[in-house]
Amino acid sequence: MAELLGNTVIFGLGSLAVKVVSLVLMPLYTSAMTASDYGAAELLNSGIEIVLPLLSLGVIEALYRFSIDETVEKGKLFCNSVLVLGCGILVAAVLSALAWKVFDYAHAVSFFFLFASASIYKATSQFARGLGHVRRFVGYGFINALVLVVCTYVLLVELHAGVAGYLWAYSIGYVAAGAIAFVCSAEYRFVVPLRFDGVLLRRMLIYSLPLVPNLLSWWIVSVSGRYVVVWGSGLTAAGLYTAATKMPSLINIISSVFQQAWQFSTAREIGAADSGPFFGRVLRGYSLVTLSMAGVVIVLNRPISGVLLQSEFQDAWRYVPLLMLAASFGVMSVFFGTFYQALMKSRMLMISTAIGAAVNLLLGVALVPVMGPWGACVAGVVAYAIVLLVRVRDIARRIDMPIDRVRIAYQLALLSVMAFCMSSEGRTWPVLFAGACLALLFVSDVGVLRESFLRGRRAFIRRPGGL
Structure with a gap:
């Protein structure tokens, strides 16, 4: 029970920051945006929750779950996950380009970068968490929240960027925190050389699909x-x-x-x-x-x-x-x-x-x-x-x-x-x-x-x- 309480506090600090900040920013959102603009921005933001699992095949869930297992080689696990996520980002780029060119959808580019940045942050932070870097995991969450606050104020209040500004604020926060996680948790050492493992990938997909x-x-x-x-x-x-x-x-x-x-x-x-x-x-x-x-x-x-x-x-x-x-x-x-x-x-x-x-x-x-x-x-x-x-x-x-x-x-x-x-x-x-x-x-x-x-x-x- 003591371990559970300790982990709750540690993991909580890491994930709580952005969620609390997004709630605290509500007065700013509801004063700087109209109801229709806010509705459109939130629909696009929440749309990531359905697009990301589809295009990533749920591999981020497998990345975290298998990283806890000490018998799994972490380099192969991370490499497999990066390859799947890379393919997902590529598909998202093609679909967003079609939406922009064919349907003239104004927020297609913003949505693509939101998807790509969310993929990067979720993968790097969850892998760090699975590796046992719990204090760093907390720090990545706070960095994400801090960048989100600054960018939201600049883009919505100062630049009046509306829906696009709302989405870009989240994207910039994800990219900043994900990049820092990649460096500070030394995840780069699992990328080169590439160590793809088809058998492990099959186990991951059996779990994640x-x-x-x-x-x-x-x-x-x-x-x-x-x-x-x-x-x-x-x-x-x-x-x-x-x-x-x-x-x-x-x-x-x-x-x-x-x-x-x-x-x-x-x-x-x-x-x-x-x-x-x-x-x-x-x-x-x-x-x-x-x-x-x-x-x-x-x-x-x-x-x-x-x-x-x-x-x-x-x-x-x-x-x-x-x-x-x-x-x-x-x-x-x-x-x-x-x-x-x-x-x-x-x-x-x-x-x-x-x-x-x-x-x-x-x-x-x-x-x-x-x-x-x-x-x-x-x-x-x-x-x-x-x-x-x-x-x-x-x-x-x-x-x-x-x-x-x-x-x-x-x-x-x-x-x-x-x-x-x-x-x-x-x-x-x-x-x-x-x-x-x-x-x-x-x-x-x-x-x-x-x-x-x-x-x-x-x-x-x-x-x-x-x-």
Whole structure:
């Protein structure tokens, strides 16, 4: 447990910086850009999440997972990954050139450089992380964030570069941090001479290719609502909806910080004899922290939105509670999804996410024309809930791990009540009622944890040589 907490802090500092900065920059984005421009910029930025897995064949996931394995030769691993990513970047260049020449798409060049720079940064930073350069990994994250802040101010505030400036700010940050990672982690020593290994590449692709449909399906679950809103309600509505999705990123930040260390720990502990109780204890603490934080954000939604959402974006506050509820189901499902990667059993990971993606897309298409952005919110909640149910049932059959289903259902039910209350127009009773639900969520869980502590203390006292 101590190692997990330590890794959470270290990996968290490395990945937290850009995510926090992108949230802190929200007042700047919503004051320097129109809703339609911001919607277009975010659609292109989030589009990287679907294009990168497709063109890279998911090889970055394999690069990190295999770099942990001490039996794998790192030079061959890095060389294989660079070759696959290079081919992906080449394909992206051809497609972007066609979009620019044939369709006269103004942001094709900006999008290509965003894709290439994201590929470079993700590969170099994740390889450094797998090599054990955890402190340097933290530094690369901070460099990325610092460059992003400076470039965003210059390009959006000083030069008024709009959508292109938004994309270039991210690209420059990725390139700067990726180049420094390549040099400071001495990754260049794995490039020359080239040591291609076809057998290892086959193992990497066997692991990574099933993850590609999962990554794409997860993108549909988590991001496609923005595109459905564009289709059903227009670019301005999509801009408001996208701005509202930034608030739930608070819980996603906490979850992603933990998940990097959790992925590392599950890979090492999955075969241990006492891993089940350890996993159960982590689950209890994880749900307490993430769901309580989600409840706090839901209750404080309006004052937080008043700071982050400026000018024409202010009406986006009403979508935040349901989006936060969807994110709560999402972070719980991600927790259970990590076990599939530790087991190297990605088939059910892909199936569960694909089910959620299909539900989200079909419900979104059905509800958005009638309900507008509300339809995308509801579709997201239902989709994430289904993914969570499927994974809990399946993981319970694969791992001997205590899962308190009643407790998790109780917590999520309280969050659901809070979300629907805080989506209403009232200013007093929803806050009071949601605050009471938050207190019930936290107090009841603390009681459970206290009982666990007392049981452990009694066992210690009864132990030979105890107090």
